[in-house]
Every structure is written in structure tokens, then in C-alpha cells.
Amino acid sequence: MARTDAMVLGAGIVGTSIALHLAKRGMSVALVDKRGPGEETSYGNAGVLEGNTLLPHPFPAGIAAFLEVVLGQTAAVNYHIGDLPHTLPWILDYRRNSTFENRKKFAAAMRPLFARAVPEHEALMQEANATRYLRKEGWIKVYRNAQDFDDIQHELDLAREYGLDFRTLDTDETRALEPSLEPVFKRAIHWPGAATVSNPLAVTRAYAARFSALGGVVVTGDALSLHRNGKTWRVDTHEGALDAEVAVVALGPWAPDLLKRFDIDLPLGIKRGYHRHFKPQGNKTLTRAVVDTENGYCMAPMEQGLRITTGAEFADRDAAPTPVQFDRLLPKANELLPLGPQVDEPTWLGRRPCFADSRPVIDRAPGQDGLWLAFGHAHWGLTLGPATGRLLGEMMTGATPFCDPKPYSALRFN
Numbered sequence: 079m080a081r082t083d084a085m086v087l088g089a090g091i092v093g094t095s096i097a098l099h100l101a102k103r104g105m106s107v108a109l110v111d112k113r114g115p116g117e118e119t120s121y122g123n124a125g126v127l128e129g130n131t132l133l134p135h136p137f138p139a140g141i142a143a144f145l146e147v148v149l150g151q152t153a154a155v156n157y158h159i160g161d162l163p164h165t166l167p168w169i170l171d172y173r174r175n176s177t178f179e180n181r182k183k184f185a186a187a188m189r190p191l192f193a194r195a196v197p198e199h200e201a202l203m204q205e206a207n208a209t210r211y212l213r214k215e216g217w218i219k220v221y222r223n224a225q226d227f228d229d230i231q232h233e234l235d236l237a238r239e240y241g242l243d244f245r246t247l248d249t250d251e252t253r254a255l256e257p258s259l260e261p262v263f264k265r266a267i268h269w270p271g272a273a274t275v276s277n278p279l280a281v282t283r284a285y286a287a288r289f290s291a292l293g294g295v296v297v298t299g300d301a302l303s304l305h306r307n308g309k310t311w312r313v314d315t316h317e318g319a320l321d322a323e324v325a326v327v328a329l330g331p332w333a334p335d336l337l338k339r340f341d342i343d344l345p346l347g348i349k350r351g352y353h354r355h356f357k358p359q360g361n362k363t364l365t366r367a368v369v370d371t372e373n374g375y376c377m378a379p380m381e382q383g384l385r386i387t388t389g390a391e392f393a394d395r396d397a398a399p400t401p402v403q404f405d406r407l408l409p410k411a412n413e414l415l416p417l418g419p420q421v422d423e424p425t426w427l428g429r430r431p432c433f434a435d436s437r438p439v440i441d442r443a444p445g446q447d448g449l450w451l452a453f454g455h456a457h458w459g460l461t462l463g464p465a466t467g468r469l470l471g472e473m474m475t476g477a478t479p480f481c482d483p484k485p486y487s488a489l490r491f492n
């Protein structure tokens with residue numbers, strides 16, 4: 079039987095960053111996962127550190143856009159119609175949160191976290207000897223229709239109000255940055271405040287290695303075994319029982335499985351997403367991630383090849399994979415950047431853990447002494463892992479938090 083000051087349940091980018099921050103503050107910490115660090119959702123994302131994020135992705139507005147989505151004619155979104163009895167209440171809540179007024183509330187609540195996203199990663203990368211994965215070239219969103227670009231002018235006005243750095247580009251200016259892109263788009267925006275990583279799994283592993291170097295222990299175990307043992311929390315690991323004064327639930331999409339055992343019911347939804355890797359065609363490649371806004375996919379240059387990630391799939395978390403969005407997006411992707419052969423491996427499926435207001439929960443667990451929560455980072459878990467680690471580390475050790483954590487409260491759903 080081992081005993082530590084803290085245990086962190088879930089070794090995705092969020093849990094690993096928290097464990098590292100707690101260890102840096104002098105606590106003895108165990109990081110518990112049933113797999114290796116970073117091997118689930120934190121493995122397959124598009125690798126964008128979206129420090130520029132201001133507004134969340136809205137649910138499609140207008141009846142035409144809604145029907146397009148429901149009838150399965152868009153590459154950006156897919157539905158499992160049979161799962162709607164479970165998923166619809168959350169989708170409707172998400173739709174309610176998609177008004178511009180509510181999205182502006184997200185901007186105000188989340189800007190302090192996003193503003194710290196890239197610097198906090200850089201700081202951890204420096205101490206974890208992982209800066210070789212970081213590219214500080216921003217990312218690019220392309221707009222095939224001038225109308226789509228005109229339609230977001232109010233969002234760009236808001237970005238100016240917040241002082242965010244961006245550059246609007248025409249086709250030639252964009253191709254000066256990314257010469258392999260074909261001129262199938264009219265406009266683009268370059269967001270230099272974002273960064274990208276060439277291997278998200280390697281980044282989480284590097285943070286886990288740094289955590290171990292500081293004396294932290296990474297253990298294999300099932301978080302669902304968590305229970306109270308007198309005044310401490312106990313979890314069963316492959317190396318035996320582990321006790322800790324405090325426990326952090328950082329289980330991403332799986333957090334509700336544990337929390338329901340403690341009668342904590344937080345309305346987490348899931349937006350599933352897929353990736354495939356492609357070899358380059360000749361010397362055609364990218365230096366940064368590029369999003370085809372109309373078709374909802376991202377092309378990201380990775381160590382494994384050009385990674386194409388899909389938009390959202392609304393389905394039960396554990397439903398069988400249905401990567402049909404690739405049938406719809408691949409012709410479009412090939413127009414934008416001719417792809418080489420697909421790397422021979424199964425299509426990857428990940429699950430974005432999302433609350434309907436698109437904000438994470440970073441807070442104490444209601445009614446459970448010594449239990450903390452950090453999950454629900456939606457489209458931005460990679461981006462916000464280290465900033466979350468710092469914030470929760472400060473909250474748990476009684477330091478002054480670098481930003482007001484109230485917008486990430488677990489009680490906001492009551």
C-alpha cells in the first residue's frame with residue numbers, strides 16, 4: 079500500500095499537466111490511468127494550441143443549415159440518428175448556447191485561460207525538453223466563399239476589441255505562407271497567436287517524463303475503484319492500493335462514469351471526431367495546420383504524416399465508429415491539397431468531452447471533501463491542459479489563482 083499527497087485520475091494532457099504542476103509545487107503525486115499517458119483523446123487531435131480562441135463553435139443556425147446537417151449532406155457534422163433520444167437534450171442545450179450573446183459570454187469567461195495557453199505549454203516544454211515539437215507559426219482558416227468570410231466580420235470586430243492578432247489574406251497571400259495549397263478558396267485568416275505541435279502524444283509523454291523526474295509516479299489502475307478509506311481516497315492499482323489526501327478527476331470523456339458513483343451528475347456531452355494520416359504527394363506539404371471552414375476538417379502536418387481530423391459527430395460515446403465524414407471531405411481535401419496514399423492504420427476515433435456552454439469544469443467536487451474536478455475541455459483540451467494544470471495547482475495549494483475560476487465552476491449547471 080502506497081500513500082501520496084495527491085492522486086490524479088486520468089493521464090491525458092489535462093491530468094498529466096495537473097500532476098506535473100502539483101509535483102512542481104512540492105506535493106507527492108501519483109498519476110493513475112488504465113493506459114499510458116496521452117494515449118486516448120490527447121493522442122489523436124489536430125495538435126493546435128488555439129491560444130487565439132475567442133468564440134466557441136456554434137450549432138448551425140438557420141433552417142437550411144440545420145436540414146443540411148440532419149440530412150447528412152455536410153462533411154463538418156455527422157449524426158447517429160438512433161442515438162438522438164440520448165443525445166438530443168444536450169444538443170438542444172448546446173444550440174441554446176450558440177446565440178452570439180451567449181458565445182460572447184464564453185469569450186469573456188475563457189479568454190484568461192486561452193491567453194495563457196501557449197506560454198504555459200512553452201514553459202512546460204522547456205523544462206520537459208520538448209520544444210522540438212512546438213511550431214509557433216500560427217494556423218490558417220480558409221474560406222472558399224467570400225460570403226462565408228463576410229458573415230464573420232462581427233466576430234473579427236470582437237477579436238479586434240479583445241486585441242487579438244490576426245491577418246486577413248487573399249488567395250495569393252495565403253499561398254505565400256503555404257505554397258502547396260491550391261487556389262480553391264477566396265479568403266483566409268492567419269492567426270499567429272496560435273501554435274501547433276508535431277506530435278501531441280509525444281508532448282504528453284514528455285510532460286509525464288518530467289513529472290516522473292520530479293519524483294511523481296505513473297501507475298496503472300482503474301479509476302472506477304476510487305472510494306473513501308477513512309480520511310483518504312483509495313484507488314486500486316496494479317501495484318496495490320494507493321491512498322491520497324486529495325484526488326483529481328481528469329478522466330475527460332469518462333469522468334461521468336466515476337462521478338455518478340458519488341451522485342455527482344454534470345451534463346457532459348460528447349462530440350466525436352476522427353483522424354487519418356496521409357503521406358505527402360511529392361513535396362506538397364504544410365508548415366502549420368489549415369482548416370477548411372466550409373467543410374469542417376483540419377489538415378495538420380504531423381510526424382506520422384498529414385493528419386486530417388474531422389468535425390463533430392453526435393453519437394453515443396461508445397457507439398461503433400462510423401467515419402463517413404471522410405467520404406464527404408476527402409474530395410474537398412484533395413482539391414485544397416492533393417494527398418498522397420493513406421497511411422495503413424485504422425481510422426482513429428476520439429471523443430471531445432464538452433459541456434453545452436463549451437467551458438470546462440475546474441473546481442472542487444460538490445459535496446465531496448478532497449475531490450477535485452478538471453474535465454470537459456471540448457475542442458481545446460490540448461490547448462488548455464497546462465493552463466488548467468497551473469490554475470488547479472494554484473487552487474489546490476491555496477495560492478492566488480492566475481485567473482478567476484468561477485466561470486469553470488461545477489455548480490453553474492444548478
Ligand SMILES: Cc1cc2nc3c(=O)[nH]c(=O)nc-3n(C[C@H](O)[C@H](O)[C@H](O)COP(=O)(O)OP(=O)(O)OC[C@H]3O[C@@H](n4cnc5c(N)ncnc54)[C@H](O)[C@@H]3O)c2cc1C
Pocket residue numbers: 087088089090091092093110111112113114115116117118119120121122123124125126127128299300301302328329330331332350351352353387388427428429430431453454455456457458459460461462
Ligand atoms: C478529432 C479531434 C481533434 C482535436 N483537435 C484539437 C486541437 O487541435 N487542439 C486542442 O486543443 N484540442 C483538440 N481536440 C480536443 C482534445 O483532444 C481534448 O479536449 C483533450 O484531449 C482532452 O484531454 P483529457 O486529458 O481531458 O482527456 P483524455 O486525453 O481522454 O484523457 C483521459 C484519460 O482517462 C483515462 N481513463 C478513462 N477511464 C479510466 C479509468 N476507468 N481508469 C483509469 N483511467 C481511465 C483514459 O485512458 C485517458 O488517458 C481534438 C479532439 C478530437 C477528437
